[in-house]
Amino acid sequence: MKKEKQININWQIVGVLAAIVVIIIVTGIIRPQFFKLSNIANVVRQNAALALVAFAMTPIIITGGIDLSPAANNALVSIVVAMLLVRGMNVYAAMTIGIMAGTACGLINGVLIGYLRLPPFVATLSTQCIVQGVALTITGGVPVTNLGSEVYKTLGIGSIGNIIPVNFIPVVVLFALTFFLIHKTKFGINTYAIGGNETVALWAGINVKKHKLLVYTFAGFMFGIAGVIAGSRVSSGQPYLSTGIELDAIAAACIGGTSMSGGKGTMLGTLLGVMLMGLLNNALNLSGISTFVQDIVTGFVIAIAVFVSMIRDNKN
Amino acid sequence: MGNDVLVSISNLRKSFGKVLALNDVSFELKRGEVHALLGENGAGKSTLIKVISGVHTPDEGEMIIKGQKISNYSPKKARSSGVATVFQELSLVNELSVEDNIFLGHEVSVATGALNRTVMRKKVNELLEYVGLNVSPQTKTGSLGSAQQQLVEIAKALSTDPDIIIMDEPTDKLYGDEQKQLYRIIAKLREDGKGIIYISHKLEEILLIADRVTVLRDGKYISTTDTKGATHEQLISMMVGRDIGSLFPKEKVPIGDDVLTVKDLSCGGYLQNINFSVRSGEILGIGGLVGSGRTMLAQSIAGVIKTDAGKVFVDGEEISLKSPKDAIKSRIAYLPEDRKRYGLVLSMSCLDNIILPSIPSFVVNKKELTKNTDGLVSKLSIKTPSLNTYVGNLSGGNQQKVVIAKWLSTKARVFIFDEPTQGIDVGTKAEIYKLMCSLAKEGCCILMISSDMNELLSMSDRVAVMSSGQMVGVLNHDECTPENVLRYAFERSDS
Numbered sequence: 001m002k003k004e005k006q007i008n009i010n011w012q013i014v015g016v017l018a019a020i021v022v023i024i025i026v027t028g029i030i031r032p033q034f035f036k037l038s039n040i041a042n043v044v045r046q047n048a049a050l051a052l053v054a055f056a057m058t059p060i061i062i063t064g065g066i067d068l069s070p071a072a073n074n075a076l077v078s079i080v081v082a083m084l085l086v087r088g089m090n091v092y093a094a095m096t097i098g099i100m101a102g103t104a105c106g107l108i109n110g111v112l113i114g115y116l117r118l119p120p121f122v123a124t125l126s127t128q129c130i131v132q133g134v135a136l137t138i139t140g141g142v143p144v145t146n147l148g149s150e151v152y153k154t155l156g157i158g159s160i161g162n163i164i165p166v167n168f169i170p171v172v173v174l175f176a177l178t179f180f181l182i183h184k185t186k187f188g189i190n191t192y193a194i195g196g197n198e199t200v201a202l203w204a205g206i207n208v209k210k211h212k213l214l215v216y217t218f219a220g221f222m223f224g225i226a227g228v229i230a231g232s233r234v235s236s237g238q239p240y241l242s243t244g245i246e247l248d249a250i251a252a253a254c255i256g257g258t259s260m261s262g263g264k265g266t267m268l269g270t271l272l273g274v275m276l277m278g279l280l281n282n283a284l285n286l287s288g289i290s291t292f293v294q295d296i297v298t299g300f301v302i303a304i305a306v307f308v309s310m311i312r313d314n315k316n
Numbered sequence: 317m318g319n320d321v322l323v324s325i326s327n328l329r330k331s332f333g334k335v336l337a338l339n340d341v342s343f344e345l346k347r348g349e350v351h352a353l354l355g356e357n358g359a360g361k362s363t364l365i366k367v368i369s370g371v372h373t374p375d376e377g378e379m380i381i382k383g384q385k386i387s388n389y390s391p392k393k394a395r396s397s398g399v400a401t402v403f404q405e406l407s408l409v410n411e412l413s414v415e416d417n418i419f420l421g422h423e424v425s426v427a428t429g430a431l432n433r434t435v436m437r438k439k440v441n442e443l444l445e446y447v448g449l450n451v452s453p454q455t456k457t458g459s460l461g462s463a464q465q466q467l468v469e470i471a472k473a474l475s476t477d478p479d480i481i482i483m484d485e486p487t488d489k490l491y492g493d494e495q496k497q498l499y500r501i502i503a504k505l506r507e508d509g510k511g512i513i514y515i516s517h518k519l520e521e522i523l524l525i526a527d528r529v530t531v532l533r534d535g536k537y538i539s540t541t542d543t544k545g546a547t548h549e550q551l552i553s554m555m556v557g558r559d560i561g562s563l564f565p566k567e568k569v570p571i572g573d574d575v576l577t578v579k580d581l582s583c584g585g586y587l588q589n590i591n592f593s594v595r596s597g598e599i600l601g602i603g604g605l606v607g608s609g610r611t612m613l614a615q616s617i618a619g620v621i622k623t624d625a626g627k628v629f630v631d632g633e634e635i636s637l638k639s640p641k642d643a644i645k646s647r648i649a650y651l652p653e654d655r656k657r658y659g660l661v662l663s664m665s666c667l668d669n670i671i672l673p674s675i676p677s678f679v680v681n682k683k684e685l686t687k688n689t690d691g692l693v694s695k696l697s698i699k700t701p702s703l704n705t706y707v708g709n710l711s712g713g714n715q716q717k718v719v720i721a722k723w724l725s726t727k728a729r730v731f732i733f734d735e736p737t738q739g740i741d742v743g744t745k746a747e748i749y750k751l752m753c754s755l756a757k758e759g760c761c762i763l764m765i766s767s768d769m770n771e772l773l774s775m776s777d778r779v780a781v782m783s784s785g786q787m788v789g790v791l792n793h794d795e796c797t798p799e800n801v802l803r804y805a806f807e808r809s810d811s
Binding site: 184185186187188189190192193195196197199200201202203204205206207263264 | 618620639640641643644645650652657658659660661662663664668671672673675677678679680722
């Protein structure tokens with residue numbers, strides 16, 4: 001075979017990058033405060049939980065699945081942590097137990113989807129219903145407040161050296177972890193294989209059931225951390241925390257080139273998708289455009305991005 | 317005479333890509349005639365009836381239906397010209413009533429657009445009486461048995477008042493009295509002056525009910541004869557080709573001990589008490605008709621299908637086959653037919669496809685794996701710009717080579733090839749045969765399922781023939797003739 005240096009340019013990623021650059025330049029010109037460090041830190045803080053949910057959603061979508069339960073998962077985790085803090089538990093222990101609760105929710109999804117073969121849409125729809133219900137029941141629908149933990153508050157709104165938001169650290173670390181899992185390990189190749197052609201994956205000796213269990217459990221773990229981040233930002237346990245975050249995460253993955261039919265997608269694409277959505281929102285906010293109109297704009301951006309990636313797929 | 321001919325086809329040619337499915341085929345169907353089509357798998361029967369029913373457009377040739385030369389043909393036009401097909405795979409919607417199924421796609425409506433139930437009900441009752449099915453038109457189709465569903469299927473075909481009725485292996489799922497009922501319907505249709513094109517693998521049946529039979533082989537027209545006075549042997553010898561090219565580079569390889577042994581393997585009604593073994597260096601061909609259980613056998617050895625009973629041994633040791641993973645651990649490789657659906661993940665690169673069953677460690681070092689895989693790529697001369705190319709972008713032959721590379725990298729000893737050269741050009745075919753020989757030389761054993769008679773006879777050391785889920789015969793090399801293979805293949809299905 002002739003050795004040729006192949007440069008694979010991912011046009012989807014180039015396109016999203018270009019869109020991000022345009023947003024930055026245009027907003028920077030009409031609203032100079034966009035470049036203020038405090039504004040940028042704000043964008044990071046607002047989107048940290050979304051980023052983690054989107055990172056975990058990407059492998060799920062690559063296997064050809066979907067997860068509708070992250071919002072309920074976030075809510076439950078924030079309530080568990082808040083209730084433990086109110087009772088005076090050590091903040092690190094409380095957060096660990098909260099994340100474990102989130103992981104357990106993911107494990108249930110994994111059993112339903114991997115071993116009982118429920119369609120992911122239905123399985124996670126039902127768990128999101130159940131978990132949301134549990135969150136409402138144990139709080140009576142009232143937020144849990146007065147947590148009395150400075151550490152928890154700092155995680156939510158604090159920053160390192162007055163510049164870098166604290167919750168930027170878990171975003172970076174967990175992006176690196178997910179990137180490694182998906183792009184550098186057997187786990188990652190198996191994830192793509194299952195989404196690309198489940199029969200071929202099974203016949204190549206992959207334990208498809210177990211793999212799906214792991215993917216959804218890992219997602220539960222990531223959603224749990226996102227729940228801690230979202231809960232610490234409001235320093236309370238909220239039964240309606242993160243409402244709609246699953247759709248934003250799916251949108252970010254799609255914008256980044258993850259195919260809803262499975263088998264395709266990259267972590268870098270999802271990261272850029274999150275950035276695009278976060279910056280776009282911020283830009284519209286700064287420009288004084290109402291949140292109602294923002295929804296319209298976001299909808300168009302998603303449709304355009306997916307349309308562009310379909311054109312690309314058809315060319316190949 | 318002119319008015320008597322319903323279908324007249326001359327010099328028909330149809331190719332799919334590089335594969336010539338019909339080559340200079342002529343065919344004629346008269347009023348009041350049952351005309352059987354006979355041939356091996358892939359002889360072109362299905363393509364021919366799909367041309368007649370408007371699904372495929374021929375590349376060349378002339379078709380005259382009821383005296384009218386046909387152009388711009390389509391399934392819709394076929395229906396209005398009086399062609400109806402009774403499909404092999406039942407095409408009924410289980411959730412709908414018998415009545416709704418029969419009129420699906422050509423419902424009768426009144427002026428407002430609502431269904432005209434009165435007219436439909438009257439017609440349905442006539443049709444059900446004609447085919448001798450005694451159920452209410454409102455019965456849910458799914459609640460009927462498969463024989464009754466077959467009758468609904470026929471009633472559906474007759475609902476358009478066709479003159480030309482195509483039946484594709486209609487008795488496949490019918491037994492005893494059910495078959496006789498179908499023969500009675502066919503006799504009635506013939507008396508009513510309809511023409512019937514009848515595809516069947518059952519020679520007895522063809523001799524019993526058909527007036528004439530046309531034999532196809534490798535897409536070519538062989539001959540048409542009256543069934544009156546024709547024999548089994550005659551029909552078989554017409555189906556068999558004589559010219560085996562030098563395409564097959566079969567090498568003599570020393571044969572060693574048993575590597576794979578299968579004992580009393582059974583699976584539902586599909587496989588019954590299969591016993592055989594394959595030795596190192598040996599290529600065991602598996603012949604038989606489509607649906608005879610060949611792929612089921614392969615898949616049960618590959619751990620894809622769970623069996624009810626039986627043992628499988630590799631190198632004398634019994635192995636457990638709960639999943640494909642177990643089979644791979646026991647060094648069994650299964651290369652399925654239809655590689656696009658079952659063999660490859662088209663959205664992944666060549667490299668990822670090749671390493672999929674044999675990734676050595678949790679952390680994947682692609683650079684190193686690329687280096688290790690390069691050797692295989694050049695050994696198999698896979699033509700790809702790079703290992704990072706999506707496998708979906710390669711040609712069929714190169715895709716099949718990627719499948720082979722994938723299983724070579726598992727260091728398997730037992731290779732099961734299911735239709736290894738289907739849809740592959742001649743040059744690549746020869747390369748794949750050479751590769752099979754070199755595997756045999758290295759002491760592997762090979763099972764090769766093939767519907768290509770020349771390939772089966774030329775490449776195999778022995779040929780096992782399956783029919784109706786049983787291994788009805790194992791032919792030693794000197795007994796491997798087309799006649800013997802076909803005799804076994806047709807043996808049980810005649811009963």
